[in-house]
């Protein structure tokens with residue numbers, strides 16, 4: 333079993349290119365699109381955010397997506413194995429990415445659990461008149477100050493348990509029978525449900541005020557580096573790139589599959605969905621402002637609470653609100669779930685390959701360990717604090733660092749950039765010119781490094797969200813530190829009895845040599 337699952341030749345595959353595309357879209361379209369994007373856009377200059385966002389999409393999003401695809405498809409492994417086959421010392425980058433996946437999955441699951449509860453609360457608008465008090469006190473029982481608590485919140489713990497059990501079952505079923513199926517069912521459902529919701533939202537009174545807030549560019553924000561870094565990290569998070577997960581997903585692609593065209597489809601679908609979600613959410617916010625006779629900037633919302641505090645308020649104000657609430661939280665659950673599947677698959681395949689486990693053993697082990705961490709940190713009364721902090725550091729520092737190190741190592745240290753370009757061009761219809769190497773090798777790393785340095789300085793001097801320093805050291809920098817230390821430990825651990833002798837990349841280097849263009 334082990335060898336079947338890991339060796340190049342008999343690796344399990346998606347049943348079709350459509351299956352891969354749906355799974356990749358399922359990974360990309362998630363809480364990031366519905367829960368995170370509108371909040372980040374709102375906090376980062378509203379309309380002005382779209383410009384850095386689109387620039388980030390073209391200069392880093394699509395190019396790094398292609399890079400992930402080429403590494404996975406050519407070297408046929410989750411990030412650690414695939415990067416190791418690319419260059420032995422690159423394995424550690426794969427583990428750093430895998431650690432980030434693990435860290436994100438444990439809080440991501442908690443947000444899905446909230447959405448599941450809110451799906452239920454939608455029947456009869458159970459959040460009442462004061463949605464903020466309901467969310468923070470009645471539902472989460474959040475402590476007044478950031479800290480560490482071991483008090484489990486039953487209302488979060490139960491749906492969270494359901495989420496993890498389902499995840500373990502799907503993973504144990506495997507790529508084609510579990511992961512692909514859930515996406516083939518989930519994605520069309522999501523498009524229908526969310527489409528209906530957006531149509532309803534834009535026809536609400538006041539919707540145009542909301543849309544103006546989203547689309548009116550505030551040029552001043554463009555000079556703020558924080559807005560740029562927020563845009564790049566949103567692109568990474570949203571497209572699921574530089575986390576190793578797209579490497580794992582494309583390692584289950586057939587060797588002849590056309591990758592770049594699929595990448596364009598996935599990238600376009602994800603950003604369309606994201607902007608659609610922005611349109612839906614901002615229209616609804618415009619409606620709320622209109623009903624309450626307030627300006628958009630007086631709604632008093634902040635990132636992580638937008639979906640759970642501001643949106644329920646919108647729903648309560650609406651005629652026919654039950655359907656709207658059910659569609660919104662139902663979409664959040666489906667979108668989030670298909671992404672969580674990918675996060676945990678990334679970790680589980682990496683562990684399976686390294687330690688020579690069977691797919692089931694890896695799925696259950698990784699699932700159970702993640703669930704325990706997820707419970708102890710995020711189903712407690714301090715969960716909201718921890719979640720916001722971990723999200724901030726993992727995404728604005730962790731993944732940006734991952735993207736820089738991966739691109740520089742592949743292009744400049746291992747010098748495999750052109751090989752990967754020819755690999756993609758040999759099998760794909762959308763051809764990449766040398767501009768691709770310039771983007772991943774020069775433009776991307778320079779932009780990202782400038783932003784990362786600035787962000788780190790900001791976090792060191794100003795902290796985050798007024799939280800105490802000890803807290804940020806433990807849960808913010810601690811998150812980044814954990815990813816680094818975990819990556820090193822997992823890299824030095826020995827490979828569980830597998831032998832890479834029989835691995836041959838296809839098409840061969842000699843063949844690709846002849847394809848120079």
Ligand code: PFF
Nearest residue numbers: 360362363364570572575577
């Ligand atoms: N792309 C997902 C979203 O937008 O919600 C989140 C995500 C999934 C991030 C998988 C990273 C990842 F590897």
